[in-house]
Amino acid sequence: MADYTAAVCRWQPLLLMAEKNTFELKSGLAQMLKGGVIMDVMNAEQAQIAEDAGAVAVMALERIPSLIRQDGGVARASDPAMIQAIKKKVSIPVMAKVRVGHFVEAQILEALDIDFIDESEVLTPADEEFHIEKKAFKLPFVCGARNLGEALRRISEGAAMIRTKGEAGTGNIVEAVRHWKQIQREIAELSDKNLKEKAKEYRVPDSLVQEIKKDRRLPVVTFVAGGIATPADAAMMMQLGAEGVFVGSGIFSSEHPEKRASAIVQATMNFDKPDILAKVSAGLGTPMRGDEISELSQKFAER
Amino acid sequence: MKVGILALQGSVTEHAKILHNLRTQFVLVRSREDFQDLTHLILPGGESTTMEKLLKKFEMWDEILRQIQNDNLKVFGTCAGAILLAKFGAGWSVQRNGFGAQQASFSTVLKSKTFPDLRGVFIRAPRLKPPSKPPSNSPLEKGGETEVLATFENEPVLVRDGNFLGASFHPEIAGETRVHEFFLQKF
Numbered sequence: 001m002a003d004y005t006a007a008v009c010r011w012q013p014l015l016l017m018a019e020k021n022t023f024e025l026k027s028g029l030a031q032m033l034k035g036g037v038i039m040d041v042m043n044a045e046q047a048q049i050a051e052d053a054g055a056v057a058v059m060a061l062e063r064i065p066s067l068i069r070q071d072g073g074v075a076r077a078s079d080p081a082m083i084q085a086i087k088k089k090v091s092i093p094v095m096a097k098v099r100v101g102h103f104v105e106a107q108i109l110e111a112l113d114i115d116f117i118d119e120s121e122v123l124t125p126a127d128e129e130f131h132i133e134k135k136a137f138k139l140p141f142v143c144g145a146r147n148l149g150e151a152l153r154r155i156s157e158g159a160a161m162i163r164t165k166g167e168a169g170t171g172n173i174v175e176a177v178r179h180w181k182q183i184q185r186e187i188a189e190l191s192d193k194n195l196k197e198k199a200k201e202y203r204v205p206d207s208l209v210q211e212i213k214k215d216r217r218l219p220v221v222t223f224v225a226g227g228i229a230t231p232a233d234a235a236m237m238m239q240l241g242a243e244g245v246f247v248g249s250g251i252f253s254s255e256h257p258e259k260r261a262s263a264i265v266q267a268t269m270n271f272d273k274p275d276i277l278a279k280v281s282a283g284l285g286t287p288m289r290g291d292e293i294s295e296l297s298q299k300f301a302e303r
Numbered sequence: 304m305k306v307g308i309l310a311l312q313g314s315v316t317e318h319a320k321i322l323h324n325l326r327t328q329f330v331l332v333r334s335r336e337d338f339q340d341l342t343h344l345i346l347p348g349g350e351s352t353t354m355e356k357l358l359k360k361f362e363m364w365d366e367i368l369r370q371i372q373n374d375n376l377k378v379f380g381t382c383a384g385a386i387l388l389a390k391f392g393a394g395w396s397v398q399r400n401g402f403g404a405q406q407a408s409f410s411t412v413l414k415s416k417t418f419p420d421l422r423g424v425f426i427r428a429p430r431l432k433p434p435s436k437p438p439s440n441s442p443l444e445k446g447g448e449t450e451v452l453a454t455f456e457n458e459p460v461l462v463r464d465g466n467f468l469g470a471s472f473h474p475e476i477a478g479e480t481r482v483h484e485f486f487l488q489k490f
Contacts, residue, residue, distance in 0.1 A: 019409060020408065024424065025405075025408045025424065025426060028424060029426050031314050032348050032350065032383070034313060034314070035310075035349070056312060056349070114404070114405075116405065269311050269357055270333075
C-alpha cells in the first residue's frame with residue numbers, strides 16, 4: 001500500500017504535465033474573440049463569406065433566428081453533417097447551438113470536435129427547469145442573459161462566456177440595449193451591504209458576487225447579441241462597453257451579405273470613429289426588415 | 304523606446320496588463336498614425352485572418368512591412384501574432400491550429416533555459432515550423448539566425464529571429480511577465 005502511494009506521488013508531476021479543458025483554456029478562447037464579430041451561418045458557403053469578411057468565429061445553425069420566427073415549429077440543434085461541412089471549410093473557430101438543457105445535443109457537438117457550444121434560447125428549450133451542467137463538458141459554453149442573475153447562474157453552471165439575449169431574429173437592437181444596461185446597472189449596484197442578499201436573490205455563491213463587486217465586471221468575456229443589423233448597431237454596443245458582437249439574422253437576411261458582414265467587422269473595430277463608421281455604412285443595400293418588439297407573438301429572451 | 308499593442312481584436316487587455324505590471328508605458332495601435340515613432344510592437348492573440356484583413360483594409364499592413372524593412376520595428380507576436388509574423392517574413396512558418404481544435408488546447412510547463420518553469424497556455428495553437436523555403440539540417444535553424452528559446456515535446460514554441468519574437472502560446476493569459484520583459488530589454 002505504501003509503495004503504491006509512493007508510486008502515485010512520483011508519477012503525479014508527469015500526469016500534470018499537460019492540462020486540458022480547464023476553465024482557463026475555455027475562457028481563454030473567449031478572450032481571443034474579443035473585439036470581434038461572430039456570425040450566424042447556415043451552410044459552408046455562408047461560413048466562407050463570414051470568414052472572408054473577417055468574422056472571428058461562425059455560429060452554425062440550421063435556420064437563422066428570423067427564419068425560426070417565420071417558420072415556427074420546434075427549433076433543434078443542427079445536422080452534424082452540416083456542422084462538419086462548415087468545420088472543414090473554415091479555419092476560424094466553429095460554434096453551434098444546442099437547446100437549453102439539452103445535454104445530449106451538447107455531447108454530440110463535443111463528439112464533432114467543434115470549438116464552442118451556445119446553449120441558446122433561440123432554439124426551443126428542452127428543459128424549462130435546468131440548464132446544462134456545463135462544467136462536465138470539455139468544450140466551452142456561451143450562454144445568453146437578460147440580467148445579472150441569469151448571467152451569474154450560467155457562470156456558476158460553468159459558462160465560459162456570456163452574451164446578452166436581446167431579441168434574436170428581429171433586427172431590433174432595443175432589447176440588446178436593455179439587457180446590456182440592466183447587467184451593467186446591477187453590477188454597479190452591488191455593495192458590501194447587499195452582497196449576501198443579492199447572492200441569495202441570484203441563487204449563486206456569495207464568493208461569485210463578491211468577485212463581481214470587486215472587479216465591477218463579469219468574470220468572463222461578455223458579448224452582445226440579439227437584434228444587431230447594422231454597422232452602427234455593432235458600434236453602439238461596443239461604445240456601451242460590449243467586448244464583441246454576435247450577428248445572427250442581420251447579415252444573411254440583408255440584401256448584400258458580403259458587404260454588410262465586412263462593414264460590421266470594420267465598424268466593430270472602429271466603434272469610436274464616426275468618420276469611418278459613416279464610410280463603412282454607405283451603400284450596403286437594404287438591411288433586414290426588422291420587427292417591432294410589441295408585435296412579436298413569441299419572445300425568445302423570456303425562455 | 305515606444306511600445307505599442309496592436310489593438311484591432313484579441314487578447315489586447317491581457318497584454319496591456321502585463322506591460323502595466325512591468326511598469327511600461329504603451330500605446331494602443333489602431334490606425335496607421337499610431338505607428339509614429341514606434342520601436343516595439345506586440346501582436347496579440349486572436350484570429351489571424353481577422354487581423355490580417357483589418358490591417359490591410361486600414362493600410363497598416365504595408366506600414367508594418369516598411370518599418371520592418373527599415374529595421375525600425377521590433378515585433379513580438381503571440382499565437383495569432385506569431386502567425387502574422389511568419390507572413391511578415393520572420394524565420395519560421397506556421398501550421399495554423401496545428402495542435403488541433405479547442406478540445407486539444409492545453410497548458411503545460413515548457414522546457415527553456417532562458418525562462419525556467421515557463422508556463423505555456425496553448426489555445427487552438429499553431430505549430431511553428433522551419434521556413435518553407437530554405438532547407439536546413441535542423442528545425443528552425445536558418446543559417447543559425449532563428450533561435451529556439453522554449454520547446455514543448457522537442458517542438459519549438461518560442462523563437463527569435465533578429466527583430467522578431469514569436470510564441471505559439473499565450474504568456475499574457477498565464478500572467479507570465481518574463482517573455483515581455485525579455486522582448487523589451489533585449490530587443
